[in-house]
Amino acid sequence: SQQGEEDPQALSIQEGENATMNCSYKTSINNLQWYRQNSGRGLVHLILIRSNEREKHSGRLRVTLDTSKKSSSLLITASRAADTASYFCAGISSGSARQLTFGSGTQLTVLP
Amino acid sequence: DAGVIQSPRHEVTEMGQEVTLRCKPISGHNSLFWYRQTMMRGLELLIYFNNNVPIDDSGMPEDRFSAKMPNASFSTLKIQPSEPRDSAVYFCASSSQDGGGQPQHFGDGTRLSIL
Numbered sequence: 273s274q275q276g277e278e279d280p281q282a283l284s285i286q287e288g289e290n291a292t293m294n295c296s297y298k299t300s301i302n303n304l305q306w307y308r309q310n311s312g313r314g315l316v317h318l319i320l321i322r323s324n325e326r327e328k329h330s331g332r333l334r335v336t337l338d339t340s341k342k343s344s345s346l347l348i349t350a351s352r353a354a355d356t357a358s359y360f361c362a363g364i365s366s367g368s369a370r371q372l373t374f375g376s377g378t379q380l381t382v383l384p
Numbered sequence: 385d386a387g388v389i390q391s392p393r394h395e396v397t398e399m400g401q402e403v404t405l406r407c408k409p410i411s412g413h414n415s416l417f418w419y420r421q422t423m424m425r426g427l428e429l430l431i432y433f434n435n436n437v438p439i440d441d442s443g444m445p446e447d448r449f450s451a452k453m454p455n456a457s458f459s460t461l462k463i464q465p466s467e468p469r470d471s472a473v474y475f476c477a478s479s480s481q482d483g484g485g486q487p488q489h490f491g492d493g494t495r496l497s498i499l
Contacts, residue, residue, distance in 0.1 A: 303485055314388070314475055314490030315427075360427070364485035371440065372417075372488060374427040 278361055278378040286383050291348045293378040295361030296341075302364045304337060305372065306346050309358045318346075318359075351382045386410070390476050390491035398499050402464040405494045408457055409478030417488060418451055418461050419475040427475075433459065466498045 279294045297304070303322045307315040321328045321337045321344065328335045334347040348355055358379050362372040389408040397403060409416050417432040431441040436453045444451070448467070453459040463470055473495050477488040 305485075305487060312492075314477075314492045315488075317487035317489070320485075320487055371429060371432065372485065373429070376426045 278359065278375045280378060281376070282379045282381070284381040284383065285351055287351060287353055289351055289382075291351050291355070291380055291382070293346045293359050293361075293380070295344045295346070295375060297344075297361070297363045297375075298342065299363075299365050301339075304335075304344050304361060304363045306333075306335060306344075307360045307362060307374075309360065309377070311357075315360065348380075351380075353382050353384045356380060356382045388476055388478050388489050388491035390474075390494050392494060393492065394495045394497075396497045396499065397466060399467050400465045401498075402462065403466045403470075403496060403498075405461040405474050405476075405496070407459045407461070407476030407491060409459070409476070410489055411457065413478035413480050413489070414456075415479045415486075416453060416459050417477040417479075418459070419477065420472045421475060421493070422472045430461070468498045471496055471498050 277296050285291050301323055303320055305320045306318045308318055309315045319330045319333055319335050321335050323339055326337060332349045337344045344361055358377040360374050360377045362374045388410055391406045415434050418430040419427050420430055421427045428443055430443045431451045432439055433453045436456055449463055451461045473493045475490050475493045477490045479486040479488045
């Protein structure tokens with residue numbers, strides 16, 4: 273079963289705009305991670321937020337976590353064409369040590 | 385630093401043939417993961433190793449799939465015999481040992497096509 277489900281499945285924006293992607297998960301988590309995947313490449317880790325954190329920033333990325341709603345969001349500010357990729361959330365369940373369960377991803381297209 | 389290295393990048397073979405995918409994790413990483421990615425099922429964890437020992441292989445779809453990690457710097461995923469439904473991109477990932485779940489570093493995958 274998938275731990276994370278991203279929303280929307282696809283998002284198309286203009287360069288310079290902000291992009292927001294949401295993730296919902298089903299079971300309690302230790303942490304939630306966001307990854308990016310460019311076409312034909314492997315996933316690249318972006319940011320990790322622990323269950324006791326509510327918000328985290330890394331450069332143009334901002335991640336929030338609401339454990340009461342079992343949801344997270346990834347905000348990319350001032351988007352660039354190079355941000356075009358698929359974005360996945362993945363959770364580490366409280367009951368398992370190292371297994372990440374990935375959602376189906378959001379395909380982000382940033383138009384120049 | 386070298387990342388996770390997978391080989392081959394592409395593999396095309398006929399059904400019934402044996403397929404072996406290879407992975408070299410990042411030096412010093414204790415955990416290694418094999419994933420399969422398809423349009424229909426997304427990214428699925430097949431098996432993971434910790435300190436070269438298989439910990440959870442519940443994601444391995446059938447007995448036709450097997451994985452080994454003979455040492456800390458090498459792992460293989462084997463499919464024998466292969467079937468067209470095995471066509472997918474197979475990723476290997478590694479991470480440093482941590483009970484809380486460290487970020488995983490992915491290779492660029494092997495795109496497998498079974499004819």
